[in-house]
Amino acid sequence: MSTNKIFEFNHHTRICFGAGMVKETGAEVSAFGKRALVVSDKGIENTGIVEKVLESLSESGVEFCHFNDVTPNPREAGVEAAAELGREFNADVVVGIGGGSAMDTAKAANVLISNGEDCEYWKWEANNSFYRDPLPTICVPTTSGTGSEITYEAVITSAANHVKISLSDGPVLQPKVAIMDPELTITVPPLVTASTGMDALTHALEAYTCTYSTPICDALAMYAMRAISGSIVEATKNGTNIEARTDMMLGSLMGGMAFANSFLGAVHSLSERIGGFYDTPHGIANSIFLPWVTQYNISADYAKHAVVAECLGIDRHGLTDKEASEKAVEKLFAMNKELGIPTFKEVKNVNPADFDMIADSCVTHACTEANPRDIDKAGFIKILQDAYDYSY
Numbered sequence: 001m002s003t004n005k006i007f008e009f010n011h012h013t014r015i016c017f018g019a020g021m022v023k024e025t026g027a028e029v030s031a032f033g034k035r036a037l038v039v040s041d042k043g044i045e046n047t048g049i050v051e052k053v054l055e056s057l058s059e060s061g062v063e064f065c066h067f068n069d070v071t072p073n074p075r076e077a078g079v080e081a082a083a084e085l086g087r088e089f090n091a092d093v094v095v096g097i098g099g100g101s102a103m104d105t106a107k108a109a110n111v112l113i114s115n116g117e118d119c120e121y122w123k124w125e126a127n128n129s130f131y132r133d134p135l136p137t138i139c140v141p142t143t144s145g146t147g148s149e150i151t152y153e154a155v156i157t158s159a160a161n162h163v164k165i166s167l168s169d170g171p172v173l174q175p176k177v178a179i180m181d182p183e184l185t186i187t188v189p190p191l192v193t194a195s196t197g198m199d200a201l202t203h204a205l206e207a208y209t210c211t212y213s214t215p216i217c218d219a220l221a222m223y224a225m226r227a228i229s230g231s232i233v234e235a236t237k238n239g240t241n242i243e244a245r246t247d248m249m250l251g252s253l254m255g256g257m258a259f260a261n262s263f264l265g266a267v268h269s270l271s272e273r274i275g276g277f278y279d280t281p282h283g284i285a286n287s288i289f290l291p292w293v294t295q296y297n298i299s300a301d302y303a304k305h306a307v308v309a310e311c312l313g314i315d316r317h318g319l320t321d322k323e324a325s326e327k328a329v330e331k332l333f334a335m336n337k338e339l340g341i342p343t344f345k346e347v348k349n350v351n352p353a354d355f356d357m358i359a360d361s362c363v364t365h366a367c368t369e370a371n372p373r374d375i376d377k378a379g380f381i382k383i384l385q386d387a388y389d390y391s392y
């Protein structure tokens with residue numbers, strides 16, 4: 001069972017976790033600034049969540065301006081508009097409220113506020129140096145999936161060439177505080193709960209099995225896989241179950257911490273290329289490819305995938321590591337079916353004629369190098385085609 005025993009582990013985000021924690025947002029933000037650019041998701045507009053945060057800011061004497069025009073798979077234009085608002089307001093702190101799109105828009109806008117409106121921020125992909133450090137960011141996630149509240153990157157889609165860019169510069173973009181209140185996820189609709197939860201499961205599974213895994217990341221990822229697999233069906237089917245929502249948020253947090261210090265694999269290579277090309281929601285794309293990539297990968301390390309099986313709730317007593325690994329793959333397919341995840345063929349605009357080009361771009365994706373089993377263009381085409389031909 002492979003893991004790297006020479007490693008670094010970094011974590012710079014203060015975590016405030018628990019039901020009702022949203023009330024502490026103002027106090028946490030005021031420790032870093034008094035003029036906040038607040039960036040929030042349109043999807044939570046009628047839930048009362050944003051009002052709770054704004055009220056808490058006001059109570060702590062924090063003035064704010066509010067950008068609420070975040071799009072799914074955020075583009076440059078939205079980031080630039082949010083940054084412009086923050087710059088005009090003279091913001092000294094940035095607050096992101098919502099799912100990954102809102103938090104990533106907040107983080108990327110923050111980089112633009114600090115580094116000037118004309119900077120060519122696309123060149124900062126792959127961990128380059130920003131001219132200046134961004135302002136402090138505080139994140140309030142309202143889904144359990146992305147991990148953006150504690151990761152050091154912001155994923156933005158370039159509208160011109162349909163490619164997702166990960167904006168990062170070491171830990172400087174990592175939020176200062178994550179306000180993690182499971183009650184904020186109660187209104188998340190079932191399919192979003194399911195797909196963002198499968199994204200979180202993918203973070204944990206890929207962090208655990210990829211070539212950059214370390215013992216600390218392994219421990220976090222194993223907890224995350226157990227927490228998510230044990231609660232995702234309940235959280236999806238009975239969204240008001242706060243215990244299930246709490247476990248999902250814990251799993252998302254710990255999966256995020258794991259992959260922020262380990263890495264990801266070919267599921268994310270596929271989902272980011274598919275998301276950039278077809279605008280497919282990130283969680284849906286990950287859900288679809290997780291069973292296929294895991295099926296492809298298990299032979300690279302049956303022992304580790306047998307532990308994955310155990311973390312997914314499979315009784316591996318009497319099974320060989322290979323048999324347990326195969327059960328893990330079966331379980332992932334079954335979870336998608338039970339959670340109502342659409343098949344690849346049902347995803348908008350998907351066309352097999354594009355698979356050659358998508359597979360080409362997957363080969364050069366940064367996550368591919370960390371996949372536990374080498375995968376080439378033919379391997380990606382086979383996974384794309386198999387997923388396309390599959391029905392429940």
Ligand SMILES: [Fe+2]
Pocket residue numbers: 146199203268282286
């Ligand atoms: Fe992800």
